[in-house]
Every structure is written in structure tokens, then in C-alpha cells.
Amino acid sequence: MNTETMKRVHRLQTIIHLFESQVKRRWRTREIAERLGINEDTANKYLNELQLTGLLPLTKEGLYWFLPEGAVIPRLQLSLSYPEAVGLYLAGRLLAQTRDERNWHLTMALHKLVEALPAPVREQQETIAALLLTEDRDREDVSAIFLALACGWVQHRRLRLVYEPPRKSRFETLFDPYLLEPSAIGRTIYVLGYSHTVQALRTLKLERIRHAELTSETFVPNPSFKAEELLQRAWGVMYGDEEPVRVRLHFSSQVVKRVRETRWHPSQEIRLTRDGCEWTALIGDLVEIEPWVRGWGADCVVLEPEELRLRVISHVQRACQNYGLQPAPLSTHEPGRLNADLFRRPARPEEAEMKERKE
Template identity: 30%
Template sequence: MARAGHNRTDVLSADFEKHDRTLRLMRELVLFQAIPHGLTSREVAERMGISQRQAQRDIKALEAELEVPFQQIGARWKVLEGYWLGPVSFSVHEAMAMLLSARLMLRFADRYNGFATAAYEKVASVLPAPMKGPVMEAVDMMAGRPADNGYMKVLASLTAAWAERRKVVVTYTTEDTFERVLWPLFLEPNATGHSCYLLAWDPKRQAVRSYKLERISNVRLLEERFDPPLGFSVDRHLAHAWGIWTSQQPVDVILRFDQSVSRRVRETVWHPSQRLEELPDGGVRVRLLVAEPTEIRHWILGWGRTCVVEAPESLRDAIAEEAAAMARSYSSGAVAQPPAGPARDGLVSPQPGRRVG
């Protein structure tokens, strides 16, 4: 069970690790990296403050769930050479880029990702003190996210398959649950829904498809290797995607923003295809070439009345219909009133001037 509000010295609290299996496994992985000649299960147990039997189970879990390649030499376990990447050096300016990526990861991640926290801990260990603190704060907050062992196992297996170009069999659920042989080509994060997608060649459909990791319940690595489809490029594949959806026939989307937000619109490159046109009234017209306009609907609605869809007509109608439905919801007067009292089901009423949520 992941718990927030923990304190940190140089490592995560031992008590916190004991109560979170995923955190413990990641700490053990870092331990094996620090001792290349390997460890016995008794040594792992002593360093982690767990029983030797638990240490033996953890080593098996690292091997089976996180695809860590172990070699057993007598009673000693060591990670095979080649699993760890070579050392990397950063300049201060390059380290700043890593700090920013840690903050972005913190905003993106809605669950604990042991690989990410371990990576940022390593980055923080070589940073100047003023930069180290914010990275470790981000690591602490990421460590407090809810753990999802199933998701971590899927992520680890797909990462290994992608790196080794091995075919996989995944169990995938949408309306139905099915198995599919796939060739992993890339893992793409998507801020919408705080999700991650596998881009993979689907031999059955003879096309590259996207698969949401949260909908994959099992991954089985095959010994058979693959070569990526000739000419495949992640950038070209996602060139017109607003998020993750792709299409062979992208759609021209034209939006008009009024003067009150035009400066904010100009400040950001929202999509690689965007073209801006200044309007006489101080507003700005934005032209986009988007694979699937459905993906952009929530972003448009987020601008409220300051953004109007000029094209395509189908998107304009969809936004207008949604806005009308929202207006009806707000004008109905049917607002649920919370029970009276300072605390309800463990929730404390907000204090004046204090932001809640």
C-alpha cells in the first residue's frame, strides 16, 4: 500500500519499503546494481531487513516479473552483464533538462513507477545541491503514488521485448478480451488520461496499432525476433495525432480565438502543423491538420467561449451540442447539497482562501 507524507534522508524509509512490494523490488534491483559481483539471498535479506525466504521470493519476482536476467553462481545471484547501461555524464545545463523532465513525469504519473524513481534518484545523486532538492522532492511524490504491480510487470515485459526486438503475445481487453501476437515498436506516453500506449505491428491487421498499457493484463515474450516494418518512423506515424490516434486522412481544423486569450495562444506551439493568422479584432485564427478531431474536443471545450470552431462542420456541431448540453445542466437548478457539518466521510470543509483538490 503506497503512503504519502513520508520523510526522506538519502534513501526511502525502510518501513515504507517493507509495506510496498514494488518499492522493495526496485530497491533490491538498485542493490544488485551497486554490487556487480552479486549477493546471496541471506545478504539481500540482511540489507533489506526482510527474511531470507522473502528475499528468495523477491529474486524470483525480479526475474519473472521485471525480466531481470540473473545468473546463479553457487549461493550468489548476480545480474548478467549487458543488463545495465553504461555510465552517462551530464553538464549542469543537461542536468537542468533532466530536472524539468522529472517535474513533467511527476505531473504525468498517476501510479508508482519504480523505474522512473530509480532513474531520477541516480540523476539526483550527481546534481549540485540546489538542483538535487527539487528532483528528490519529485521522486518522493512519485514514490507516494499508488502501486500497481500488474502494470509494472506489463511495462517491464514490453520494455524488454522492445529493446530485444522480441515478439510478444498480449492479453488485451476492450469490450472483449483477446490474445494477439504483436511486434513492440515504441512506448508513447499520453497526457490525456495519464496513460501510456504501446505502438506495435499487428501481423493480423497488417498495420501499426496502438494499445493502451492499462488494458493489457498479460505479456508473454516469445523467442522469435522481428525487424521493424520497412520505413516505420514514430514521428511520421504520430505526425498528425493530437494525442495518440492516427489516420491516413488527417482533417483540417480551423479555430478562432478572441483577443482575451490570443497572447496565450501565440505563446505555445500546440501542434507541429499549426499555422497562425492575426485577426483585425486582435484575435487569432489557428489552423491545424489533425488525424482525429475527436481527440481535440476536450482541449477546445477547455477554452470556453473564447474559442470557436470554424471547421470542420462536424466538429463545430459536436462542440455546439456539448455546450448546449452543459448549459442545460447548469440551468436545471438540480444541484446536490452536501450534508451539513464540518466533516463528512473524512473530508474536511475547505477553509477560506485555501485551495482544495
Template identity: 30%
Template sequence: MSHIHQTVLAGTYPTAGRLARDIEVSERTILRDVAYMRDMLGAPLEYHRARRGYYYSRPGYAVPSVTVSEGELLSLMVACRALKQYEGTRYEADLRRAFAKIQALLPDPVSLHIGELAGTMSFAQTAPRPADAEQYRQLFRAVSEHRQIRVRYRSLGRSAAAERTLDPYHMACVDGAWYVIAYCHSRCAVRMFVPERMSQLRETGLSFAVPADFKYETYMAGAFQVLRGAGRQAVRLRFEGPLARYVAERRWHSTQVIRQTPDGSRCDVALTVGHLGEVAAWVQSFGGACRVLAPVALRRLVCDGHQAGWKANGGGGIRC
């Protein structure tokens, strides 16, 4: 909207098409922003039929200033620093443009000096996935504008890709990794897809409506991270030693209840999940510091995982 305002203010009578090309968005987005400026910001923004472009019918209009608190400004600066990990990638240009637009809306006395944060904080992501920026743009557009897509998709357990027609409902970032929740016409069900396993993405030319009863929070309810299950299982774990304090310091799941001894040497964690696979892998990462109290099925998964790892690394059999 800042670009629309500045361009119209310059008296060049820009069209929606020109504005869309300037900031690399769709004309539909420009028209939506124009409507917002008129209806919500009181902008005297009109279309001049003879000049075939937008103009202000009343001189002196200014976009309302944005009030930014100290805490909000610090949050924005931290976000900027976090995104520095994408320097040198295909995302860098888009991110710079996005933050330039945000900064243009801030009051004149406010500026962001990201370089000053370089020596005070840093962010790292474990094993990030290689990503295709253009494909992500297509996916975001398909989700936001309800465009049906067709892709070649390779499931994790299969070596060959299969053709899928998808209605993408939602995109979610979980622990730094993106996922697409979409209705799959091949499976006749809503499924979760990994963008990096997609290829040959193209739009079908058809649109779709997201069902009124679809909610991301409801769809993912019960997942420990991203794996879902049909039922709900109560999990109880016991952590002992120095790692007990580490576990008690963090929020691992929305349902967790943690009880810690006064000296911090032991903590019990209770949570409810729909799938035990991710919980088992998480428990295994703590080695002998974690004991599964319930359910028995989780204890068996953990024992099987430890035994497989022991054998793969030259050990003998173990008993659970």
C-alpha cells in the first residue's frame, strides 16, 4: 500500500497492472489493497477513465502513520536478524523487498539498524531443506487465491513420483520446515505434503473453496510434530539427571503437564498425542535419561529403535 500511495501521489496515474508489476504481485492483490485504502483508510482514491489510472480526488491525503511500541520494534529487529540466515539464497531479494515495505510504513524517527544486532544474536537451523523459491511463490499463490494445482509427488517411502491433483488449503511451518495441507483428489482425503518432494508444479485453471469446517488447528490436533493419528494416547515419561532440568525448561507440546522434584533432578512429563512415532524418536534422543512409563506400545517402539541402532553399529542383541 505504501508503493500505491507514493506512485499515485506522484501524479503518474498508475494502472493496477503497472502497480502489480512494480512490486511483483497479482492485479487481484492490488485491487484488494486499493479497496482497503478506500474503505478502511479513507483514501480519496479514484480511477480516471480518460487517463486510465488511479489518482487522489482530494489533495493533501496522507496514509495514517503506524504506531510502533519499543517491544514491537525490537521484535521486528529480531525477525530481521533471524532472516539473515537466508542471505545468498533465492529468498534474499524477496525478503529485502518485504522489510523495505515494512520500514517505509514506520514513523519517520524510527529506523532499523540490523547491522548493530550482528554481534549480539544469531539464529541457526538444523538440516534445512533445499528449497525452490519460485515453487514456493506458486504454492503461496495457490493457497491464498484458492487455485487448484497438479504436481509430481514422491512419497518418502517410494522411489517413483506419482501424479497428484491438489486443492491446497493451508501452508504451515513446523520447526523450520514447510508443509502443505491439501485435499488430494487421488486419495479423496486431506493430506500433508512436503514441498521439496514436489516437481512439475502447475495450475489446472480451476479454483476451489476451502470447506467451512476445515481448521488447521483441528486437523493437527494430537500431532507431536507433524504425524497425525486416528486416536489419542496418553504418554507418561520420566527424565532424570541434568537433562531433567533441560526438559522442564521447555514447552514440547500443547498438552504437556510437567511435574519436577524440588531439587530439579527428576521430572515427569505427561502429554496426549495421536501418533507415537515422533515421540519415540524424541525419547530415543535422550538415551538412558528418559524412561517410558506409559503406554507399553511406546516403550516397545523405543526399545526396538535402540536395538536397531545397537545392531547397526556393531553391537549384539539387547533385551527390553
């Protein structure tokens, strides 16, 4: 965890401790700033964030911040068995590995998780914290955007977003966040919800959101939105708007064991063949599964749908061109039979001339 993030987490915890230790006291922003050794603007920002995120149920009257009578400060109190504690630790590790950007809210959550672990596990706190909380100063900080998304989702608050798709111009839209979903495939977090610009459900990628702010409007999620049904047919998070597509792949005998080790999709079926196995699943969108298919290289052949098959063929042809190889012409796939011409280097002019002379 970099120095700035450590300072931020420490300051927030200090503010929480001040209000915990003196529940009935009223604090001026200036007093908080003096305690932390920061300016009043920064202290005010921290207090507002603690109030907005629910970490401190603060109220402000005039110049004073205080906890209303009967207010309860949220605490993470867990009673965990060793397997449960290790399970949460592994979940935290996975979360840390899938973050491609800085996000102090997740850092704070992981820090609290480490503190809540049973004593035998917590004794390794320094090692665990170092693994969980490692951050790169050069990565983009999406903390403010994540704050808006998280609060909008939990509180059913409408958001105003600026979004920049990969191959289109950025645009602004009002957005109702229905669900936040992590993706190990894309190493990111997606938000699923209703876009008022297109008046339809959309899936947005966290890194492509350039700005996000909470509005004063609330929303009621569409009762027809069934997250479990959408994600059941999704590959990762991309579920598509059309009917699920049947994807059928042939894997060579070299990778059958690896393919069978993992449940890649809830609908998958695997049938062993003479020279490998045939993998079938119903997928809602082909966008995310294509890189996965390509990652198997020559050990995976797309049998259907034709759209995915042609995409992979096009990718292989471009790769051949990049390496100066001559791809074989399109032909009917025969699993188990190697086409020797697929990666054959094209003949040089002098070689072709010598061949003609011999003939």
C-alpha cells in the first residue's frame, strides 16, 4: 500500500476513534484538522465521506459535527472458524489481484478484514496486509467513482455518469445502478443497471467511467431485472440482450484434463471423444469468451457458432501474417487431424523458381 493511501486510511480511522471515544462531544472541522495535522478543507472532505459512506452516522449543525443520540457506529465483528477465515483471506487476495486501479475504499475494507481475522491468522497480519494492500502509485485512482457507484447501488440513488466506450465518443447519461459485479476475466468491476440515454439495461466497465456523481433522485429497480438469471448465462459479466448462443468447442487430448478440472460455466457439458473432448455451453454474449478461446491456442477449435469460429480464424490469419507464415485455406474441421500447411513459411522467390525448374 503506498504512503498516501496509508495516510488516508490512518486519518479516517483516527476520526472514527475520536467520535467513538467521546460519543457526546461536538467537534468543529478546525479541531479535527488540528488533530490530524491537515487543512480544514481536507478534514471536511473526510467527514463528508465518512457520513456519506455510512462509516460514521454523523450529523452537522452549524459548525459542529456530532453523533446523534442512539447512533450506532458500524463495526466488523466476525466469529470465524479457521477454514472460514482462510476463505475470506483468499477472497481478499482474489479481490486484490483483480484490481487494475487504486481504490482506497477496497483498501479500507481489506484492512478491516485483516483486523477481524482470528488471532492465529491475525498473527501473520503484516504478511497478509502486505499481500492484500499492495498498490501502485502510477495506477489510476477510481476511489471517487467507486464511492458514487457503491452508494448509488446501496441507497438506490440515481447517478450522473460520463462514460467512454473503447471505440466511440464519451457521453453523459443518468444511470440507475442495479448491481456491482467483479470479473476475474477482465480484472475489473462492472456495474449493471438502467441507462436513461438508451432506456435499456447496460453493463458498464469501471475503468471507462470518467466521472460519476450521486443525484438527489432515487429509483426503484425494475422488478423484471433478475441478476442471477442474467449472470447464469453470462461469460464473466457480459450477458447480451438476445437469446443465449450455443457454443461448441473441441479440445485436444493435450488439455482435456485441464478443461475438466474447472467448471467454466454453469451450463457447460463435456463429452469425451477419441482425440480429446467436446465442450458445450449456452452463452449470453460472445465478447468475453473469445479471448478465452484464443488463449487455448491450437488445442481448441470452435465448432459453433459460425460467428465465433470466423472471428477466431480471422485472428489466426492475422497472427500468421505477423509471423510471416502462410495460413491454410478455410476447410472443414477434422478434429485430431493436423494440417501441416497451417504454419508453413511461404516459399521465397528463389525457392519457388527452383521448384518450377524441377517440375
